[in-house]
Amino acid sequence: MSSASDQKRLIVVTAPSGSGKTTIVRHLLAKYNSLAFSVSAATRARRAHEKHGVDYYFVSGETFRQWIDEDAFVEWQEVYTDQYYGTPRFEIERLHGLGRHVIFDIDVVGATNIKREFQDQAVVIFVKAPSMDAIIERLKSRKTETEQSLQKRIKKIERELQFADTFDYVLVNDNLEEALQRAEQIIEKEIT
Template identity: 50%
Template sequence: MSKMLIFTAPSGAGKTTIVRHLLNTFPVLSFSVSATTRKQRPHEQDGYDYHFITKNDFIKRIDTGGFVEWEEVYEGLYYGTLHSEVDRLWTAGKHIIFDIEVKGATTIKKAYPEESLVVFVKPPSEEVLFSRLRERNTESPDSLAKRIARAAEELTYENSFDYVLLNDDLDTALAEAEQVTRDFLNL
């Protein structure tokens, strides 16, 4: 039976780095590509990094039950997991790995309680997390302030999930993530 390994954390905690490492380490894993209405960044590929869709299309898919989970993460910016994405990966016989925000992780866990494990990636401290976000230089001052406020709220979810992974030292965090993956998938 295929399983879902869900990595969640505030933006800047390192979940994407960990998920990419696990994808390179475990061929049985396939990445669940989220849908979003945000603008595509120059280095991103549609269908690989995200499914970039219009706000109108996103809302139509909400209305027709096309999402396992979805959220308006920032005003006017929607993110979600398409049922078709989960079906595609499970039909291929893959275990699915997610890189997703905390509310989406909660929703997927409720929808698939037996098939999923949610790992919360914890930054060393709020200060380190906020510093990482500022150092990215990918945000306007206004969007950075919103991202920091959201990250502070998301840190309060730490004890809501199956496993907390401290990302203080990257090599240690990667080794621990590998062990959690082996244990969950019985590898």
């Protein structure tokens, strides 16, 4: 069996919304040049600060469904009605072709699917907020949620928390500096 450094890894950081996974991924990308961010495809509307091909590949529902038919995704799902997200195979191939380990910031279902397909090549880190109250507070502080969308997210979060122990690592983010340090330890163990 090859060692972790012999093959390009897939580092999947997953968590319910509001757990801090994006902050952790950004930190790891800034610290480790051997990591490259996997850009997902999405059919949702682009937010003002987002860039096509950097934050997401923003595509139409028609294009997304065509890619599904062509088996162009490693994983995909309809997260909310008519809002599709997925990881294009070409993105992983592109980044591995550049000699980089691929890091993902995706939801629990996507993480499960990547782990199923790539098995030991994929390392999944589940980021967990210290409590449901902390998650709700973080989501409210974003000021991007209506009460209805917040309730939808809470239901989804409750389902996602049930998967925590099925992944390679569970990282509790109750102190950001400690969580970042623990994430670094995981990366150093897995890719060096």
